Amino acid sequence: MNIAPRTGRLAYGMAALLMLFAAAPLFALDNDLARTPPMGWNSWNKFACNVSEELIKQAADAMVSSGMKDAGYQYVVIDDCWQVRRDESGNIVPDAKRFPSGIKAVADYIHDKGLKFGIYSDAGTGTCQNRPGSRGYEFQDARQYAAWGVDYLKYDWCNHSTQDSQASYSIMRDALKKSGRPIVFSLCEWGSTKPWLWAKDVGNLWRTTGDITDKWDTNRRDDGLGVVQILDLQNGIESYAGPGHWNDPDMLEVGNGGMNNTEYRAHFSMWCLMAAPLMAGNDLRSMSQDIHDILTNREVIAIDQDPMGRQGRRVKSAGGLDVWGKQLGDGGRAVALLNRTGAEASITVTWEDIGFPAHLKAKVHDLWAHKDLGEMTGSYAASVPSHGVVMVTIKP
Secondary structure, three states: OOOHHHHHHHHHHHHHHHHHHHHOOOOOOOOOOOOOOOEEEEOHHHHOOOOOHHHHHHHHHHHHHOOHHHHOOOEEEOOOOOEEEEOOOOOEEEOOOOOOOOHHHHHHHHHHOOOEEEEEEEOOOEOOOOOEOOOOOHHHHHHHHHHHOOOEEEEEOOOOOOOOHHHHHHHHHHHHHHHOOOOEEEEOOOOOOOHHHOHHHOOOEEEOOOOEOOOOOOOOHHHOEOHHHHHHHHOOOHHHOEOOEEEEOOOOOOOOOOOOHHHHHHHHHHHHHOOOOEEEOOOOOOOOHHHHHHHOOHHHHHHHOOOOOOOOEEEEEEOOEEEEEEEOOOOOEEEEEEEOOOOOEEEEEEHHHHOOOOOOEEEEEEOOOOEEEEEEEOEEEEEEOOOOEEEEEEEO
16 A cells, blocks of 8 residues: 555645644634624824823713713723833733723723723834834733723724734734623724725724814815815725624714814714714813714714615715715615705705616605605705705605
């Protein structure tokens, strides 16, 4: 009997199997979290590095007292600058001056409010503000987050050198899984390696663009991304989003002062139509009634949270007048008529634009006026203010 060839084939097969396991991720993303887009608040857009235990607790208090919790917001997330160094054992060390009670005490306070707690780190050696990153400490950090009671991790992409993004984020995904605590994983690599193509198996949400700025239109790319620039970058990637895995066009700027209330209403409406995560970024403690009413419009939030999980898309655009549509789980459509121009204009959506036959009778409901507009056939038109939106549902 000639054993050598068979032994060789066996050795080759074992080597191939080992290579397969080495190349495969330790875990697939199966945390069953974020079945609808996450809703909450993040400290960065308003406060940047000026974070503290007192601020985070007050934000949690305001989320409850303002009615935002009742409207669906649940995550309170500390962004960059909470950490200062690692100790001799490699453990991440919070800023004792800003967080004198420690991170777990803050998490406990938030949990006692019936809310969930989020934190921030980076896939590189340092965060964007050059605090310690998690590269090389992923499993150690994940264990620490679980011990603190973290429910949500925003994971940035600064100081990453020549790292591969998919591999780097997969390591932290595996570490979070190993930690034994369910933690929503938010990838923040700015869309630089087209995460919508690979991140479904890695994270619950992924940033699709560079950072948002508190402007309607920045005109210049080196001036950051305004609302309309980000909208343009979302169109065409809607098929990659769904329950448990969302395109993230960045956090909300509603209420931070760089836009007027008409623009903020449009900003919020479009994020909801796109099934985007809704992470408020304003000072919840002092927001005006108008800003409160934008952020807590339950009819508009319901479009974002529709359990079917479809991301809306632009179905028609001409001369700065856009029609966006989103399929809903009840068979209806949410529609946003968006006026990007400098003057009021009439915008029309036809039933064919949103996948309905022209002869169909459908009920139209205005989500900002909270008003039924009656039954219509074939089309609906509205006058839309400059930089504004009219948002309706159209249901057979």
